[in-house]
Amino acid sequence: MEISVSRKAHFNAAHRLHIKEWTDEQNRAFFGTCNNPNYHGHNYDLIVRITGEIDPVSGYLIDMKVLSDLIKREIEDRFDHKNLNLDTEEFKDLNPTAENIAVVIWRLLRPHISPNQQLTITLYETERNFVEYSGK
Amino acid sequence: MEISVSRKAHFNAAHRLHIKEWTDEQNRAFFGTCNNPNYHGHNYDLIVRITGEIDPVSGYLIDMKVLSDLIKREIEDRFDHKNLNLDTEEFKDLNPTAENIAVVIWRLLRPHISPNQQLTITLYETERNFVEYSGK
Amino acid sequence: MEISVSRKAHFNAAHRLHIKEWTDEQNRAFFGTCNNPNYHGHNYDLIVRITGEIDPVSGYLIDMKVLSDLIKREIEDRFDHKNLNLDTEEFKDLNPTAENIAVVIWRLLRPHISPNQQLTITLYETERNFVEYSGK
Amino acid sequence: MEISVSRKAHFNAAHRLHIKEWTDEQNRAFFGTCNNPNYHGHNYDLIVRITGEIDPVSGYLIDMKVLSDLIKREIEDRFDHKNLNLDTEEFKDLNPTAENIAVVIWRLLRPHISPNQQLTITLYETERNFVEYSGK
Amino acid sequence: MEISVSRKAHFNAAHRLHIKEWTDEQNRAFFGTCNNPNYHGHNYDLIVRITGEIDPVSGYLIDMKVLSDLIKREIEDRFDHKNLNLDTEEFKDLNPTAENIAVVIWRLLRPHISPNQQLTITLYETERNFVEYSGK
Amino acid sequence: MEISVSRKAHFNAAHRLHIKEWTDEQNRAFFGTCNNPNYHGHNYDLIVRITGEIDPVSGYLIDMKVLSDLIKREIEDRFDHKNLNLDTEEFKDLNPTAENIAVVIWRLLRPHISPNQQLTITLYETERNFVEYSGK
Numbered sequence: 001m002e003i004s005v006s007r008k009a010h011f012n013a014a015h016r017l018h019i020k021e022w023t024d025e026q027n028r029a030f031f032g033t034c035n036n037p038n039y040h041g042h043n044y045d046l047i048v049r050i051t052g053e054i055d056p057v058s059g060y061l062i063d064m065k066v067l068s069d070l071i072k073r074e075i076e077d078r079f080d081h082k083n084l085n086l087d088t089e090e091f092k093d094l095n096p097t098a099e100n101i102a103v104v105i106w107r108l109l110r111p112h113i114s115p116n117q118q119l120t121i122t123l124y125e126t127e128r129n130f131v132e133y134s135g136k
Numbered sequence: 137m138e139i140s141v142s143r144k145a146h147f148n149a150a151h152r153l154h155i156k157e158w159t160d161e162q163n164r165a166f167f168g169t170c171n172n173p174n175y176h177g178h179n180y181d182l183i184v185r186i187t188g189e190i191d192p193v194s195g196y197l198i199d200m201k202v203l204s205d206l207i208k209r210e211i212e213d214r215f216d217h218k219n220l221n222l223d224t225e226e227f228k229d230l231n232p233t234a235e236n237i238a239v240v241i242w243r244l245l246r247p248h249i250s251p252n253q254q255l256t257i258t259l260y261e262t263e264r265n266f267v268e269y270s271g272k
Numbered sequence: 273m274e275i276s277v278s279r280k281a282h283f284n285a286a287h288r289l290h291i292k293e294w295t296d297e298q299n300r301a302f303f304g305t306c307n308n309p310n311y312h313g314h315n316y317d318l319i320v321r322i323t324g325e326i327d328p329v330s331g332y333l334i335d336m337k338v339l340s341d342l343i344k345r346e347i348e349d350r351f352d353h354k355n356l357n358l359d360t361e362e363f364k365d366l367n368p369t370a371e372n373i374a375v376v377i378w379r380l381l382r383p384h385i386s387p388n389q390q391l392t393i394t395l396y397e398t399e400r401n402f403v404e405y406s407g408k
Numbered sequence: 409m410e411i412s413v414s415r416k417a418h419f420n421a422a423h424r425l426h427i428k429e430w431t432d433e434q435n436r437a438f439f440g441t442c443n444n445p446n447y448h449g450h451n452y453d454l455i456v457r458i459t460g461e462i463d464p465v466s467g468y469l470i471d472m473k474v475l476s477d478l479i480k481r482e483i484e485d486r487f488d489h490k491n492l493n494l495d496t497e498e499f500k501d502l503n504p505t506a507e508n509i510a511v512v513i514w515r516l517l518r519p520h521i522s523p524n525q526q527l528t529i530t531l532y533e534t535e536r537n538f539v540e541y542s543g544k
Numbered sequence: 545m546e547i548s549v550s551r552k553a554h555f556n557a558a559h560r561l562h563i564k565e566w567t568d569e570q571n572r573a574f575f576g577t578c579n580n581p582n583y584h585g586h587n588y589d590l591i592v593r594i595t596g597e598i599d600p601v602s603g604y605l606i607d608m609k610v611l612s613d614l615i616k617r618e619i620e621d622r623f624d625h626k627n628l629n630l631d632t633e634e635f636k637d638l639n640p641t642a643e644n645i646a647v648v649i650w651r652l653l654r655p656h657i658s659p660n661q662q663l664t665i666t667l668y669e670t671e672r673n674f675v676e677y678s679g680k
Numbered sequence: 681m682e683i684s685v686s687r688k689a690h691f692n693a694a695h696r697l698h699i700k701e702w703t704d705e706q707n708r709a710f711f712g713t714c715n716n717p718n719y720h721g722h723n724y725d726l727i728v729r730i731t732g733e734i735d736p737v738s739g740y741l742i743d744m745k746v747l748s749d750l751i752k753r754e755i756e757d758r759f760d761h762k763n764l765n766l767d768t769e770e771f772k773d774l775n776p777t778a779e780n781i782a783v784v785i786w787r788l789l790r791p792h793i794s795p796n797q798q799l800t801i802t803l804y805e806t807e808r809n810f811v812e813y814s815g816k
Contacts, residue, residue, distance in 0.1 A: 002544045003507050008536040012806065014694035014721040014763075019193065030194065032201065033761035040761040041694040041721005043806050049540075057427065058438065059505035064537050065440065083694075083718035097195035099139050126692065126723050128144040129200050132185075136138045148398065150286040150313040150355075155465065166466065168473065169353035176353040177286040177313005179398050217305035217312040219286075233467035235411050262284065262315050264416040265472050268457075272410045274680045275643050280672040291737065302738065304745065321676075329563065330574065331641035336673050337576065369739035371683050400688040401744050404729075408682045420670065422558040422585040422627075446627035449558040449585005451670050491558075491582035534556065534587050546816045547779050552808040593812075601699065602710065603777035608809050609712065 004120075005061045006049040009071045011080035014041040015096040018085070039083060044101070045124035046075065048109065052117035062117070074108050098125040102133040110135065140256075141197045142185040145207045147216035150177040151232040154221070175219060180237070181260035182211065184245065188253035198253070210244050234261040238269040246271065276392075277333045278321040281343045283352035286313040287368040290357070311355060316373070317396035318347065320381065324389035334389070346380050370397040374405040382407065412528075413469045414457040417479045419488035422449040423504040426493070447491060452509070453532035454483065456517065460525035470525070482516050506533040510541040518543065548664075549605045550593040553615045555624035558585040559640040562629070583627060588645070589668035590619065592653065596661035606661070618652050642669040646677040654679065684800075685741045686729040689751045691760035694721040695776040698765070719763060724781070725804035726755065728789065732797035742797070754788050778805040782813040790815065 016039045017031040027035045034040070048071055050062050082088060084096040090104045102123040113119050124130040152175045153167040163171045170176070184207055186198050218224060220232040226240045238259040249255050260266040288311045289303040299307045306312070320343055322334050354360060356368040362376045374395040385391050396402040424447045425439040435443045442448070456479055458470050490496060492504040498512045510531040521527050532538040560583045561575040571579045578584070592615055594606050626632060628640040634648045646667040657663050668674040697714040698707050707715045714720070728751055730742050762768060764776040770784045782803040793799050804810040 001511060001541070003510065004540040005507065006538050006540070010806070012720050012722055014719040017195075019195075030199075036761055036763065036767070038763035038766040039694040039719055039721065040692050040763065041719065041723075042692055043723040054507045054511070059425075059427075059503040059508045061507055061539070081713035081716055081720040083716065083720065086718040087716070095195040099141065099190045099197055100195045102139065103137060103190070126690075130142050131197070132140040132142070133137070146398070148312050148314055150311040153467075155467075166471075172353055172355065172359070174355035174358040175286040175311055175313065176284050176355065177311065178284055179313075179315040217308055219308065219310035219312065222310040223308070231467040235413065235462045235469055236467045238411065239409060239462070262282070266414050267469070268412040268414070269409070273647060273677070275646065276676040277643065278674050278676070289739075291739075326643045326647070331561075331563075331639035331644045333643055333675070335574075367739040371685065371734045371741055372739045374683065375681060375734070402686050403741070404684040404686070405681070418670070420584050420586055422583040441625035444625055444627065444631070446630040447558040447583050447585065448556050448625040448627065449583065449587075450556055451585075451587040489577035489580055489584040491580065491584065494582040495580070534554070545783060545813070547782065548812040549779065550810050550812070598779045598783070603697075603699075603775040603780045605779055605811070607710075 001054050002051065003054050003061050004049050004051040005064070005067070006047050007064060007067045007071060009046045009048065009068070009076060011044050011046070011076050012041065013044060013079050013082050013084050014039040015084040015091070016040070017095055017097060019095055020093070039085070042125050044079075045130075046071070046105065047122040047124075048105075049120040049122070050113060050117050051120070052114065070109065070112055074112065075105055078108070098123055098129065098131045099133075102131045106133050106135055137190050138187065139190050139197050140185050140187040141200070141203070142183050143200060143203045143207060145182045145184065145204070145212060146179065147182070147212050148177065148179050149215050149218050149220050150175040151220040151227070152176070153231055153233060155231055156229070175221070178261050180215075181266075182207070182241065183258040183260075184241075185256040185258070186249060186253050187256070188250065206245065206248055210248065211241055214244075234259055234265065234267045235269075238267045242269050242271055273326050274323065275326050275333050276321050276323040277336070277339070278319050279336060279339045279343060281318045281320065281340070281348060283316050283318070283348050284313065285316060285351050285354050285356050286311040287356040287363070288312070289367055289369060291367055292365070311357070314397050316351075317402075318343070318377065319394040319396075320377075321392040321394070322385060322389050323392070324386065342381065342384055346384065347377055350380070370395055370401065370403045371405075374403045378405050378407055409462050410459065411462050411469050412457050412459040413472070413475070414455050415472060415475045415479060417454045417456065417476070417484060419452050419454070419484050420449065421452060421487050421490050421492050422447040423492040423499070424448070425503055425505060427503055428501070447493070450533050452487075453538075454479070454513065455530040455532075456513075457528040457530070458521060458525050459528070460522065478517065478520055482520065483513055486516070506531055506537065506539045507541075510539045514541050514543055545598050546595065547598050547605050548593050548595040549608070549611070550591050551608060551611045551615060553590045553592065553612070553620060554587065555590070555620050556585065556587050557623050557626050557628050558583040559628040559635070560584070561639055561641060563639055564637070583629070586669050588623075589674075590615070590649065591666040591668075592649075593664040593666070594657060594661050595664070596658065614653065614656055618656065619649055622652070642667055642673065642675045643677075646675045650677050650679055681734050682731065683734050683741050684729050684731040685744070685747070686727050687744060687747045687751060689726045689728065689748070689756060691724050691726070691756050692721065693724060693759050693762050693764050694719040695764040695771070696720070697775055697777060699775055700773070719765070722805050724759075725810075726751070726785065727802040727804075728785075729800040729802070730793060730797050731800070732794065750789065750792055754792065755785055758788070778803055778809065778811045779813075782811045786813050786815055 017034040120134045153170040256270045289306040392406045425442040561578040697711040800814045
């Protein structure tokens with residue numbers, strides 16, 4: 001029996017949308033206020049979804065405590081109360097759009113999830129803007 | 137890399153569920169209080185999801201500002217603070233069920249979305265009732 | 273020991289902001305799209321708060337089932353799936369602004385609440401607009 | 409035209425995660441505080457999603473009132489204000505994990521849904537933990 | 545400058561409404577399904593509000609980390625994943641209505657809050673039922 | 681008849697908690713990760729509440745469109761997508777704690793509200809942390 005289990009997590013971070021290869025003018029025109037050189041920030045809500053077979057003995061797909069600890073260690077400790085552009089290896093040379101952050105989170109978690117299970121990341125940048133990535 | 141980007145929007149409208157080919161009796165029996173001839177109304181919450189490839193340069197699937205402006209121009213300006221049955225072309229002869237409203241919104245937005253991208257509409261009629269349409 | 277107990281309820285209705293003594297021009301200028309002669313509508317979220325002494329035996333201020341039934345009978349049955357302007361006695365000659373709806377709900381419920389208890393009405397017209405009335 | 413219609417419902421229940429074949433020690437080690445022999449409890453939020461063809465006459469996939477009554481009769485009346493382990497047939501010998509509860513709800517509802525329609529169950533154990541089951 | 549600072553917390557517990565001095569018949573008639581002898585349960589959402597003067601140097605009323613740790617130690621560790629009737633000293637002889645739980649939480653936290661500050665407890669038993677207690 | 685009308689608004693900003701008169705060591709010890717020299721950020725949810733008399737003719741306490749435009753002009757345009765410490769006059773020399781931001785917003789809005797009306801600011805820094813200020 002295939003089922004999905006989801007866990008919601010959270011981190012607060014500053015960021016700036018900016019492409020180093022573009023001029024300041026180009027960046028401002030394309031990213032608008034999101035290009036503010038002094039950064040702005042968000043409360044990111046993160047939903048991590050694991051899909052796979054229910055263990056017939058325990059009745060678990062995955063232990064929520066294990067999943068929650070994994071998200072804390074790999075994602076929250078890395079990004080919470082950070083400036084994504086300045087404080088992280090992942091976004092030193094990658095524009096921290098919601099799309100790219102979701103892909104990065106997927107890649108950080110994927111090695112820790114069983115190969116028999118699928119992983120989907122939903123990332124809310126605001127209550128009204130969110131992205132979903134499944135590694136396809 | 138395929139990703140989905142979603143934008144939440146909102147409009148308030150009056151409507152009445154009613155089929156012109158049916159008798160008043162049939163309409164009342166089938167649609168109950170939703171058939172009230174004087175209309176009732178809802179705060180409709182709308183989620184527009186676009187699925188496609190991330191632009192490797194900008195890190196965007198679609199500019200949220202562009203998507204948000206599109207939804208405002210094509211959907212909110214058309215339906216917000218309107219009577220769906222009386223004030224709109226779309227529901228002059230189409231029963232404004234949540235299902236039909238979602239299909240109409242999909243058709244209004246589809247021409248403005250890149251052919252390489254998929255479009256999914258989620259429409260909340262109330263917090264407890266919602267529909268999803270992907271054009272299939 | 274004084275405590276407040278709150279119960280959330282819900283009704284969907286159509287309405288139009290309009291003052292009969294004003295010209296159409298004045299109404300349009302003042303109420304904007306809320307003056308649409310064909311009505312628009314809302315999902316109204318209602319919070320009814322009762323404040324008073326905890327009964328030392330039962331540990332209740334008020335039985336939530338009793339409060340919930342009262343709100344259904346006096347408010348939901350009266351306003352749900354109705355056109356406030358056309359279908360109700362209360363708003364035949366009273367402009368159904370959120371402020372006035374809250375006052376009307378307070379007056380409808382007040383006789384059914386113990387004189388030793390205070391009553392506060394919070395009414396959400398949308399997720400972003402709400403009013404609160406305590407009978408003062 | 410294929411569409412999905414979802415209805416949100418709710419029940420409050422006590423439960424305990426426990427496997428009869430395991431020792432108390434094993435149960436405590438594996439399920440932690442969820443194994444409390446005196447039970448703990450949750451407000452379960454349930455989303456029932458039906459997917460199928462819109463009826464071209466009524467504009468309905470399914471009458472929400474019918475769906476809502478079905479959920480009340482088959483799920484809420486069975487599980488609300490119950491101890492899942494002690495008061496229900498379904499979990500007498502089945503560990504009431506969120507995964508297993510979702511599967512049980514799917515099986516209880518499936519016979520009442522048209523064979524042409526698909527059924528998906530989303531069950532929130534808390535705001536942060538939820539599961540989804542589609543019968544695959 | 546007087547300000548209020550609020551922190552939201554959470555615990556999951558089983559309980560049963562029951563008064564030992566009453567007969568089973570009386571308990572069933574008064575508390576209905578909440579009197580289930582096998583218990584039911586809730587996800588309790590708790591908001592702890594502190595009111596007092598802003599420290600002019602730090603700009604804090606209270607350090608949110610300190611408040612959050614206090615709530616965890618005094619409330620969550622005591623009540624989370626517990627049966628309120630069986631596992632706690634506080635409700636051995638006190639009916640665990642939402643009203644009484646709010647009063648108990650207020651009394652548990654009050655000694656740890658500065659005497660110059662006021663304390664208000666808001667407790668959500670469900671999304672639709674909640675109580676507020678300020679120690680008056 | 682005294683009533684309160686509330687409007688919810690929103691801005692995203694970066695900030696850093698830091699007191700210039702303290703050493704780096706003191707700041708780190710007191711503010712923890714909130715002292716990150718590279719900033720972090722939040723989605724701030726803002727509720728502006730006006731309390732006063734309902735206008736007996738219009739049935740309005742205040743026109744929500746007017747209130748919404750005022751909040752946009754005075755607060756959102758000033759703080760949205762900004763670094764509070766670097767980009768604003770208000771927090772050049774004032775530590776941008778949630779408490780201080782609420783007080784600043786109150787002072788910015790107060791001159792634009794009728795002297796007969798009271799003003800209360802509720803500011804959510806995260807879904808779990810929020811403050812309320814009424815000018816007392």
